[in-house]
Amino acid sequence: MPLNTILITLLLLLVFSYFIGKGRAIAVSTTKSNGRRNLHSLPSYYGYMVALWTVIPAIAILVIWTIFETQIVSSLTFSSLPAELQQEGQSSFGLLLNEVKNAVQSGQVDSFTDPVKIAAAERYESVRSISLLAKTVVVLGVALVCLYLGWRYIKPETQARNKVESIARWAMILCASIAILTTVGIVFSVIFESVLFFKSVSITEFLFGTKWSPQTSIRADQAGSSGAFGAVPLFVGTLLISLIALIIAVPLGLMSAIYLSEYASSRFRSFAKPTLEILAGIPTVVYGFFAALTVAPFIRNLGESLGLTVASESALAAGLVMGIMIIPFVSSLSDDVINAVPQSLRDGSFGMGATKSETIKQVVIPAALPGIIGGVLLAASRAIGETMIVVMAAGLSANLTFNPLEAVTTVTVQIVTLLTGDQEFDSPKTLAAFALGLGLFLITLLLNVIALHVIRKYREQYD
Known part of the structure; x- marks a missing residue:
């Protein structure tokens, strides 16, 4: 029985066991004088109990069997090969096994002319069929046994x-x-690969170097064999574009949230807020096209009309479009936390003679500041991790500059570039991606720590 069929059967057993467990609970109970049954729990809980007893052990066996099934089938197939082929090792057997698997799955075993491959295919198909049959019998058998035990266990x-x-x-x-x-696994895998990178490249060069050119050659006698791994231009480009995006998103998002929560009518709010949040659902590649085809040429033409030199791909174009993209993150979260401020604070401020604008500035915003900072932090993390907009609007040039009119690149873009295509994960060029990821993780962690400190400080004042 295929895996999908086993899962469907277990699902049917789950439903069936729930109903018979519930029915059994009603059947074994008696009604008291007050009309209530003498059951410890509601009948539905007995159904849930039997259903869980039926499915959980069967699912556990199914998962374990599926994990080790391929390895066991491969080992049994390998043991059936002639001795001379077994001596060649697992590498040669891996190629043979892949060929046999493809032939069995496509039903083209008859195309083999080598008797060894034919025998291996027959052995593989036989062992797999036996394993599938045994898995079906064991899993469904355990499910039925547990169903019976759970059913018998039901008492008032x-x-x-x-x-x-x-x-x-x-x-x-x-x-x-x-x-x-x-999360721990991701962190340790990045750290492990980064340690391998720093064995080849000095950590000082990586943190303080101002030239990024990771193009290394295969042989040491070729040009560019050493490469340059100074990551400062990448982090500067990342912070520059993120800063531009936040300068656009934070004021617009916060002002939008204040208007929607404090000034707008309920009818306008019910229309405007979902419309604003649509921006968060637009794919980033669409923003990238918009930045590359509309915003970047507009900025370049505007700069040239003012006598400025503007690159065809600039940090300003990417930052502006990214700022528009992350407005909903600031606006929606800020609107929610502003609405969560107790009305009693507003009433107290009005009672002291404050105007609406004074109440917003001196009472509502300070009280909602922890949530607003959380929204800004989420927007900042979104901006730091963005890739497509930067690729299409800011370019791939690792320039160390603070001029928003020049082309720059970011850490995430370089990670994608380094890991694109067939790569060997033992070269400094590829391992540099993990070092960049570790640096980006530490920056984001630092932002979180700062934000938590600010949130805790202001939350204590308004709790």
Whole structure:
């Protein structure tokens, strides 16, 4: 039975076990004089309990079996090969196994003329069929046994609700642990690859070098074999474009949020806020096209009319469009936190004789400042991590400049460039991407720490 069929069968068993568990709970209970049943929990909880008992062990076995199935089938196929082929090692067997797999899956085993390949294909197909049959029998058998045990376990005094809630609690703990472990795994993988990079390139050169040219050659006697890995131009370009974007997004987003929450009518707000949030759903490649085809030529023509030298791809064009893109992040979050400010604070300010504008400036904004900072931080992180707009509007030139009219590049763009195409993950050129990622992670972490400090400071004043 294929994997999809097994999952569908388990889903049907899940539904079936819920109903028979609920029916069993009603059947074994008795009605008291007050009309209530003598069950510890609601009948639905008994259904949930039986359903979870049925599916969880079967799913666990299915996952474990699926993880190790390929390795076991490959090992059994390898053991059936002639001794001389086994002595050639796993590398030769890997090529043979891939060829056999493709032939079996496409049904073209008859195209083989080599008797060894034919025998390997027959062995592989036989072992896989046996494994699939055994997996189906074991998984469904365990599900049915657990279904029966759970059904027999139902009694009026069974604490079904406690058991179901305990399973739900452990499921949430597992989900949270997976998220945390994934983050830890990402961090350690980046750190490990970065350490390999810094064994080849000095960390001083990377942090303080002003020239970025990671084009290394294969042989040491070729030109450009050493490369230049000074990351300062990349971080400066990233901060320059992000700063321009925030200069555009923060005032516009914050003023929009203040107007929508404090001045706009409910009818206009119900229309304007969803319309503004549409900006967040536009693909970044569309923003990139808009920046490259409309904004960048406009800025270049405007600069030339003023006697300024403007590059065809500039940090200003990318920053302006990126600022428009992240307006919803500031506006929507700021609007929500401003609306969350208690009305009693506004009423108290009005009672002291303050005007509406004074109340907003001196009461509402300070009280909502932690949430506003969170929105600005989210927008900053979004700007720092943007790639497509920078590629299409700012270019790939690693120039160390603070002039927004010149072409620059960012860390994320260079990471994509370094990892594009077939790469060897043991060269400084490729490993530099992980070092850049580590630097970007540390910058973002620093921004989070600063924001949390500010949020904690102001939250203590208004709690």
